[in-house]
Amino acid sequence: MLKLEGIAANYGKVQALRSVSLEVETGQIVTIIGANGAGKTTTFKTISGLVRPVAGRLEFEGHNLANLAPEKIVELGIIHVPEGRRLFPGLSVLDNLLLGATSRHKKNQKWRAEAAEDLEKVYKIFPALKLLAKRLSWTLSGGEQQMCAIGRGLMARPRLLMLDEPSLGLAPVLVQEVFRTIVEINRQGMTVLLNEQNARQALAIASRGYVLETGTMVLSGEARGLLNNEQIKRAYLGSAMKIKDPDLAEVVENSTRKIPTPGE
Amino acid sequence: MEEIIQLLVSGLAYGSIYALVALGFVLIYNAVGVVNFAQGEFVMVPSYIAVVFLNFWGLPFILAYLGTILVACLFGLLFQQVAYYPLRHRTYLPVIISTIGASIFLQNAALVVFGAEPKKPESIFRPGDTFEISGIFIVPQYVLILVVTLLLVAFQYYLFERTKLGKQLQATAQDKTTAQLMGIQVNHMIIFTFMYSAVLGAVAGILVSPLLLVSKTMGGGLALKAFSATIIGGFGSVPGAILGGLFLGIAEKMAARYISSAYEQAFAFIILIVVLLIKPEGLFGEKISEKA
Numbered sequence: 001m002l003k004l005e006g007i008a009a010n011y012g013k014v015q016a017l018r019s020v021s022l023e024v025e026t027g028q029i030v031t032i033i034g035a036n037g038a039g040k041t042t043t044f045k046t047i048s049g050l051v052r053p054v055a056g057r058l059e060f061e062g063h064n065l066a067n068l069a070p071e072k073i074v075e076l077g078i079i080h081v082p083e084g085r086r087l088f089p090g091l092s093v094l095d096n097l098l099l100g101a102t103s104r105h106k107k108n109q110k111w112r113a114e115a116a117e118d119l120e121k122v123y124k125i126f127p128a129l130k131l132l133a134k135r136l137s138w139t140l141s142g143g144e145q146q147m148c149a150i151g152r153g154l155m156a157r158p159r160l161l162m163l164d165e166p167s168l169g170l171a172p173v174l175v176q177e178v179f180r181t182i183v184e185i186n187r188q189g190m191t192v193l194l195n196e197q198n199a200r201q202a203l204a205i206a207s208r209g210y211v212l213e214t215g216t217m218v219l220s221g222e223a224r225g226l227l228n229n230e231q232i233k234r235a236y237l238g239s240a241m242k243i244k245d246p247d248l249a250e251v252v253e254n255s256t257r258k259i260p261t262p263g264e
Numbered sequence: 265m266e267e268i269i270q271l272l273v274s275g276l277a278y279g280s281i282y283a284l285v286a287l288g289f290v291l292i293y294n295a296v297g298v299v300n301f302a303q304g305e306f307v308m309v310p311s312y313i314a315v316v317f318l319n320f321w322g323l324p325f326i327l328a329y330l331g332t333i334l335v336a337c338l339f340g341l342l343f344q345q346v347a348y349y350p351l352r353h354r355t356y357l358p359v360i361i362s363t364i365g366a367s368i369f370l371q372n373a374a375l376v377v378f379g380a381e382p383k384k385p386e387s388i389f390r391p392g393d394t395f396e397i398s399g400i401f402i403v404p405q406y407v408l409i410l411v412v413t414l415l416l417v418a419f420q421y422y423l424f425e426r427t428k429l430g431k432q433l434q435a436t437a438q439d440k441t442t443a444q445l446m447g448i449q450v451n452h453m454i455i456f457t458f459m460y461s462a463v464l465g466a467v468a469g470i471l472v473s474p475l476l477l478v479s480k481t482m483g484g485g486l487a488l489k490a491f492s493a494t495i496i497g498g499f500g501s502v503p504g505a506i507l508g509g510l511f512l513g514i515a516e517k518m519a520a521r522y523i524s525s526a527y528e529q530a531f532a533f534i535i536l537i538v539v540l541l542i543k544p545e546g547l548f549g550e551k552i553s554e555k556a
Contacts, residue, residue, distance in 0.1 A: 074447030082445060088434065098431070
């Protein structure tokens with residue numbers, strides 16, 4: 001469905017991506033893991049057209065994305081839910097959600113009816129949003145904002161949903177909630193590309209994983225395989241450190257177990 | 265009592281003009297993050313166009329005014345394409361300098377085309393016209409200004425709060441990058457904002473030129489007052505621009521009558537300085553704090 005080959009991208013004179021290759025197939029959850037500054041967000045921005053690649057191939061269902069404007073890429077069905085939620089602070093939750101359906105207005109006369117239908121679906125996934133609909137979005141808590149941001153993404157009826165660090169800055173309980181939601185959305189047929197620093201949980205729900213370091217894909221493979229990869233364990237999963245506190249060890253244990261992987 | 269009401273009416277009328285120009289400032293600032301120093305020329309250029317239509321071509325009022333607004337739309341579009349668009353990826357400084365350049369160019373172009381002598385446009389009411397309601401003398405042009413401004417603000421409220429386009433404009437103003445990720449055509453929104461801002465200027469110009477006469481410098485003074493109004497109201501805030509403009513208009517007339525008419529033009533800036541000292545975020549500014 002989505003294919004990147006040897007993508008390189010710059011911010012001015014700084015090279016942010018050297019060579020990024022990845023592939024997402026329909027129906028999968030694919031995750032990119034890596035530290036801060038590894039280029040995860042830049043990879044997303046390159047896919048969604050905010051950053052232009054300077055080298056490499058970028059294809060989505062046979063369309064070359066490399067020179068398309070962001071709004072054209074959205075129309076093809078790729079939705080990028082940005083890092084840090086980025087809701088429109090002065091607009092209500094409802095307005096934020098409806099703006100998510102912008103790309104559907106142009107070609108579709110029935111968008112109003114469809115948007116109402118999609119809104120119900122989003123409220124089903126995030127019941128809290130229905131109660132918050134009239135609130136200005138900046139007044140929401142971090143977790144509520146994340147729900148709204150994902151809901152806004154779903155309003156476009158994307159074929160591919162790209163979530164950039166959806167668990168960032170959320171309380172552990174909410175992190176669980178977010179991951180559970182991603183699995184649920186995926187079960188309903190959505191293809192998901194996920195950027196995460198929370199490598200353990202991301203790999204637990206994904207079918208494929210890619211590891212990004214300083215703008216280069218250094219490792220890729222089945223998510224399950226990566227979870228057991230010694231190199232990754234040391235660098236991202238933190239299991240090289242012995243967890244001495246038994247309570248904490250239990251929390252870490254549970255956090256991997258609680259989340260069902262697709263197909264289980 | 266009668267006197268105070270008369271002062272209120274004239275204050276509100278001038279305040280409405282400041283408010284319209286201030287709205288133009290704020291909408292462009294919110295859309296592209298730059299203060300448009302040619303905002304005064306958004307008033308001056310359409311005012312001259314109205315003079316051409318009314319005085320030179322002798323068109324009827326309604327046709328001339330509609331034509332002026334149409335030309336203002338095109339002017340806004342052209343301005344956006346020439347003064348803003350080529351610099352859109354640069355920082356705010358080149359854009360500001362470009363708007364200052366455009367302002368100087370337009371003023372001198374007006375001088376070349378129309379000469380230095382101020383033009384008096386044909387107007388619906390004659391300058392001396394007043395009517396009396398229970399001892400209060402009212403200038404009909406002031407009433408016209410108030411009614412038109414009220415209608416325009418109501419229209420704008422409807423546009424921004426009740427339509428799809430308005431929500432997209434607000435989204436663009438609040439977060440351009442994310443607006444793009446929604447599939448909003450940010451460039452179109454910015455073009456529309458410049459066009460609408462020019463229409464606000466045109467309406468202000470049409471309304472005020474029977475009182476001020478049309479000259480190359482008419483916009484500069486208005487723009488300075490309007491800019492003060494945006495700061496007094498709370499910079500970047502739409503309701504702040506409207507309330508700030510009205511407040512400034514009334515305060516100016518009151519101060520001119522009861523303190524000193526010689527300093528009428530200075531009061532706006534005295535008020536500005538006082539507001540900046542006491543309440544720098546503005547009198548009516550709304551605060552949107554951002555959460556992580």
